[in-house]
Amino acid sequence: MIKVMNKLKSIFIILVITLAFIEILSLLFTKMKILKFYNIPTYTLDKKASWFSKDKDLGVWHKKNFTFTEKTSCFKVEYKSNDVGARSEIDYLKLKKDNNVFIVGDSFVEGYGANYDEIFSELITKNTKKTGLNFGTSGHFGPVQYYLVYKKFHNLIPHNELIIFFLPANDFLDNSTRNPLYKSKIYRPYFKKKGGNYKIFYPKEEITQETGKRSFVRLVKDVLINYTYTSNTLRTISYTLLYSSKIDREYDIFKGYFHENKEEVDASLHYIQKIIDLAGNIKKTMILIPSVDDLEKIYVDRLDYKELYWFKNFKKFSKKNNLELIDLASFENTYLSRKGNYRSFFNKCDKHWNKKGHKFAFSKYFENL
Numbered sequence: 001m002i003k004v005m006n007k008l009k010s011i012f013i014i015l016v017i018t019l020a021f022i023e024i025l026s027l028l029f030t031k032m033k034i035l036k037f038y039n040i041p042t043y044t045l046d047k048k049a050s051w052f053s054k055d056k057d058l059g060v061w062h063k064k065n066f067t068f069t070e071k072t073s074c075f076k077v078e079y080k081s082n083d084v085g086a087r088s089e090i091d092y093l094k095l096k097k098d099n100n101v102f103i104v105g106d107s108f109v110e111g112y113g114a115n116y117d118e119i120f121s122e123l124i125t126k127n128t129k130k131t132g133l134n135f136g137t138s139g140h141f142g143p144v145q146y147y148l149v150y151k152k153f154h155n156l157i158p159h160n161e162l163i164i165f166f167l168p169a170n171d172f173l174d175n176s177t178r179n180p181l182y183k184s185k186i187y188r189p190y191f192k193k194k195g196g197n198y199k200i201f202y203p204k205e206e207i208t209q210e211t212g213k214r215s216f217v218r219l220v221k222d223v224l225i226n227y228t229y230t231s232n233t234l235r236t237i238s239y240t241l242l243y244s245s246k247i248d249r250e251y252d253i254f255k256g257y258f259h260e261n262k263e264e265v266d267a268s269l270h271y272i273q274k275i276i277d278l279a280g281n282i283k284k285t286m287i288l289i290p291s292v293d294d295l296e297k298i299y300v301d302r303l304d305y306k307e308l309y310w311f312k313n314f315k316k317f318s319k320k321n322n323l324e325l326i327d328l329a330s331f332e333n334t335y336l337s338r339k340g341n342y343r344s345f346f347n348k349c350d351k352h353w354n355k356k357g358h359k360f361a362f363s364k365y366f367e368n369l
Helices: 002-031 120-127 143-153 216-227 230-253 262-279 292-300 309-320 332-337 341-345 355-367
Strands: 052-055 059-062 067-071 076-080 100-105 131-136 161-166 190-194 197-201 283-288 324-327
Touching: 002 230, 100 120, 100 143, 120 131, 120 355, 131 143, 143 161, 143 262, 161 262, 190 262, 197 262, 216 230, 262 283, 262 309, 283 309, 283 355, 292 332, 292 341, 309 324, 332 341, 341 355
Parallel strands: 100 131, 100 161, 161 283, 283 324
Antiparallel strands: 052 059, 067 076, 190 197
């Protein structure tokens, strides 16, 4: 019995030492950014920690008047939402004057991974006589939702200018049934064309699909992700061995500035047109955002996108609707003249704008005022 106990004790000690060694290595690998995943433990299992909420119409939005801090290997950011759930320290429903700029977009507009005083909408507030209204969010937010969020709030919040950000990297597909999210029945609004008309529909699953008690498997995963760096190593191994080829195949349809599906291009412009129609006679601008992958294809591989169907139609659409079109990919000299080139405009551990990226986008908008 004593021998058995001693053996078990030895095994336990070896196991603890091994796990500690793996955790230390995982921490180092995470800091060195050589893993596929780079989550920083939050040391909490509180579901309420996230500022995202399900929205019946938009699919995803932010909780109202909420504060949330996110920490990764390359940034620590505090997000605050206001009285309508937008990322802002200003309560929009209290605004009386119309000298405001309504800005719609996705996580780039929200300012994912950037401090509040660095993001595009706040740069407008600080550097012009107008107030930037931030109606962007992370969580797969595309042109259908841009229309829905503008439809919901445009009459409630006074404004005399509109900016629509468009990210070809995923906006063409965010609301398409070709999106892997749709195949996974993630609750978002999607479009379909029937009889020459576009219609918005939602998956049959209830909006509460992701709420409720955790399963045991989900609980184990949450504990690992929120309390260890080892989860980054395990997830990287799992991704590499089991999922990478499948995921690469599924997401190969995301072509960014080299998107080819005409139906998705036409649908995007259809819902942007609905925004334009609601906006009426105010100043309107559309800003095209190239991803870091787009810029590599354009500047390094020297691929041309300006004769593609989507870009030619966006230009035609903008001219027809008296819409100022700013293509951020067209400023090659600006990108390449900076230290670190175009990559220096994005966070090191993910593909969203950093402070420099937001400042660059604002500078090009400001030049057109």
